[in-house]
Amino acid sequence: MRNLLSVLVILLAASLASAQSTPAKPIQTDTPVNYAFAGITLATPVGYVFRTPDQADLLLHARKIVNETPVLGLRLVAWRVPKGSGTATMKRMTHPSHVRAYTDVTVENEKPIRIADAVGMVQLVTYTFRGSMLRGTWMYLFRPLPEGGGQMGYLLIIETELPRSKELMPILIAVAKSIRFANPIRPIDQKIPPLGEPIASKRHEYQIRPPKQWKATARSGMKKASMAIYQFDYLRNFEMPFASFDVAPTQLTAPECVKATLAKLKSNPSATSSSKVIHEGVSTLGGLPAYEFMILARKKSENKAEPDEIRLIARRTACVGGRSYTLGLMWDANTPEAVKAALDALAAGVKITAKPDAPVSETQPAPTGVPATQPAGQ
Numbered sequence: 001m002r003n004l005l006s007v008l009v010i011l012l013a014a015s016l017a018s019a020q021s022t023p024a025k026p027i028q029t030d031t032p033v034n035y036a037f038a039g040i041t042l043a044t045p046v047g048y049v050f051r052t053p054d055q056a057d058l059l060l061h062a063r064k065i066v067n068e069t070p071v072l073g074l075r076l077v078a079w080r081v082p083k084g085s086g087t088a089t090m091k092r093m094t095h096p097s098h099v100r101a102y103t104d105v106t107v108e109n110e111k112p113i114r115i116a117d118a119v120g121m122v123q124l125v126t127y128t129f130r131g132s133m134l135r136g137t138w139m140y141l142f143r144p145l146p147e148g149g150g151q152m153g154y155l156l157i158i159e160t161e162l163p164r165s166k167e168l169m170p171i172l173i174a175v176a177k178s179i180r181f182a183n184p185i186r187p188i189d190q191k192i193p194p195l196g197e198p199i200a201s202k203r204h205e206y207q208i209r210p211p212k213q214w215k216a217t218a219r220s221g222m223k224k225a226s227m228a229i230y231q232f233d234y235l236r237n238f239e240m241p242f243a244s245f246d247v248a249p250t251q252l253t254a255p256e257c258v259k260a261t262l263a264k265l266k267s268n269p270s271a272t273s274s275s276k277v278i279h280e281g282v283s284t285l286g287g288l289p290a291y292e293f294m295i296l297a298r299k300k301s302e303n304k305a306e307p308d309e310i311r312l313i314a315r316r317t318a319c320v321g322g323r324s325y326t327l328g329l330m331w332d333a334n335t336p337e338a339v340k341a342a343l344d345a346l347a348a349g350v351k352i353t354a355k356p357d358a359p360v361s362e363t364q365p366a367p368t369g370v371p372a373t374q375p376a377g378q
Contacts, residue, residue: 027174035059035213037187038078038234039143039152043178045171048074052196053215056232056239060213072160072167074175080237081142081153096138102127116181118143118154122172126162135165137172145235146183152234187231188241188333192345201225204247206286206325209349215239224248229346236332243346244328250319254291255282257317257324262293274298275313278336285318285327286352292316292343294336312339316347321354 029043038059048062057077064072096105110123120141127134136159142151158171195209199216204225210216211229218227225247230239250257258280265275279294292315299309312331317324327347331339 025170027170029174029178032178032180033060033213035076035078036182036185036190037213037231038154039182039184040076040078040154041178041180041182042076042156042175044074045174050197050212052199052210053213054217056215056230058215071164072158072171074171075155075157077155077157078234079153080145080234081151083144083150085142085151085153096125096127096136099127101129104128104133113139113141115141115176115179116143118181120154124168133162134159135162135168136160137168139172139176143181149235152184184234186235186240187233188331188335188338192342195345195349198349198351199227201247204323205321205352205354206245206247207351207353208245211345211349240330240332241342242330244326245350246324246326246328248324248326249322250324251322252319252324254289254317254319254324257319257326258291258293258315261315261317261326262295265295279314279340283316283347285316285347286325286350288318288320288325288352290316290318294339296334296336310334312336314339314343316343318352320352320356323354325350325352 028046030046030048032041032043034041040059044060044062045064047064049065051061051063053059053061057079059076059078060074062074063070096102105125105127108124108126110121113120113122118141120139122137122139125136125138127136136157139156140154141156142153144151156172156175158168158175160167193211193213196212196214198207198209199218200207201218201220203220203222206225208216208227208229211231214229214231216227216229219225227245229243229245231241232238233240252260262277262280275295275297277293278296279292281292283290283292294312294314297311297313299311301308310332312329312334314329314331315326316328317326319325327343327350329339329343329346331342
């Protein structure tokens with residue numbers, strides 16, 4: 001770690017000295033957060049405001065807010081990368097010019113770094129975004145996964161407008177000092193994290209709080225709305241667990257909605273899969289009476305040497321005001337108790353404000369996130 005800090009100081013001090021008239025104060029960080037599913041722990045500066053990630057590879061998106069305006073942003077991105085990928089590959093993957101909204105990209109300086117068994121590069125970069133010149137530190141690292149499972153790649157971005165450039169070096173050093181690595185674990189082997197900040201739709205009259213560290217992507221139309229809420233499994237390299245929240249017009253009751261869904265699933269059998277209802281009954285969702293089911297779906301393996309593919313699919317539906325509100329969950333392990341606990345935890349974050357027979361509001365939904373390619377400080 002001492003070698004890392006020396007590199008950072010050498011790299012940044014020369015480029016930022018002209019912008020820094022007084023020595024910067026050491027940065028105080030919060031308690032480190034363990035992103036166990038991605039195999040990394042790190043701390044962010046005290047007082048930063050977190051946003052719900054909306055891309056599979058985005059671990060965190062935090063911003064420093066001054067007078068209700070974001071002035072500095074921090075993002076951490078992670079990928080699975082092929083075994084044997086080197087520094088040149090990571091440089092191509094993470095170069096700021098890949099962000100379409102960035103123009104006039106200039107790498108002012110770069111140096112190789114190492115943290116524990118992770119190697120990579122730290123760069124000082126300037127670029128233009130929406131007419132503003134930004135300066136950022138882009139630090140990427142990659143480390144091997146166990147048992148020949150390829151590598152994990154990480155990209156830490158800290159960026160701000162040029163007048164605040166002197167803040168970059170102490171923040172990068174403080175965050176880098178906190179980094180610890182471990183082997184990733186499967187998200188389904190973890191308890192559902194505490195719930196995060198709410199995402200609301202006034203038009204469709206609901207509010208939902210995704211778990212912290214999970215991703216959320218919403219789509220909204222005049223009559224329908226949907227939201228994907230999920231975590232990324234880096235060991236399997238796909239989204240799992242995968243939850244959904246859907247709003248649709250209906251005149252059915254909650255049990256009728258669920259039974260119609262079950263009938264649709266049962267009417268579409270295939271030669272390679274089978275399904276069995278293992279739970280069905282009354283419940284609650286968003287403070288309303290609801291009905292739920294859980295299905296065990298099995299897809300036969302084409303290779304006799306490999307086990308069949310198993311999915312647990314759960315749905316919980318409430319109906320009010322001419323709409324159905326459905327919380328769904330897909331789980332790739334035969335652990336019904338874990339699925340029921342996860343569905344209950346997700347349902348605790350749902351609030352439905354629609355009234356029986358009330359007219360549909362035409363107000364616009366609240367913002368639900370920002371693209372991962374948008375600068376973290378925006």
